Amino acid sequence: MAYFSMGYVVLNRPWAFVQWLEKAKIEEEYILMAEPDHIFVRPLPNLARDDPAAFPFFYITPSEHESVLRKYYPKERGPVTNIDPIGNSPVIIKKTQLEKIAPTWMNVSIQMKEDQETDKAFGWVLEMYAYAVASALHGVQHILRKDFMIQGVLTYGKIGEWRFDKRAYQDRPPPRNLTLPPPGVPESVVTLVKMVNEATANLPGWDDGR
Structure with missing residues (x-):
């Protein structure tokens, strides 16, 4: 293709x-x-x-x-x-x-x-x-x-040493237990990371890439 x-x-x-x-x-x-x-x-x-x-x-x-x-x-x-x-x-x-x-x-x-x-x-x-x-x-x-959508509120961004960008996981899945954002990050980003963590924790074989 x-x-x-x-x-x-x-x-x-x-x-x-x-x-x-x-x-x-x-x-x-x-x-x-x-x-x-x-x-x-x-x-x-x-x-x-x-x-x-x-x-x-x-x-x-x-x-x-x-x-x-x-x-x-x-x-x-x-x-x-x-x-x-x-x-x-x-x-x-x-x-x-x-x-x-x-x-x-x-x-x-x-x-x-x-x-x-x-x-x-x-x-x-x-x-x-x-x-x-x-x-x-x-x-x-x-x-x-x-x-x-709530796109107008959500920005991934970077604050200090913390960063979340979906493009970092184009070639591999994100690991389990992503670090939660520090204070000051929009609540929508906090919710997003929590939901990703919840999903990866409950998907069998996630760590094996299955």
């Missing part, structure tokens, strides 16, 4: 959804798309509606990239403000809607990655823009829910 990553591993995500939707027997009417490192801290509200729900990201700004986005969302489609400031996660969406969006999401992602100007403009959030564009191309608008 080297072609589908092109040095950008997230490019495999839309391709994975295309295959899953084609081959899996999905009986549910709605799909929740979330990240592997998303942790539920409260019961998820029932957002199963006709229009999908998504979290608005402050760094997804279609109006600031109109010249680039017009390559994929032409003027006859309408203003670029039709493109929601979102990625594909977290999103709750009807399966029938995602079945239409996913192939377009995959193709737009590849087109964006192959275009140097777009790749430079969007960087690591390129695939997020591709999902937003694909949704707009299919006339799907998301209900923007700022309460979907």
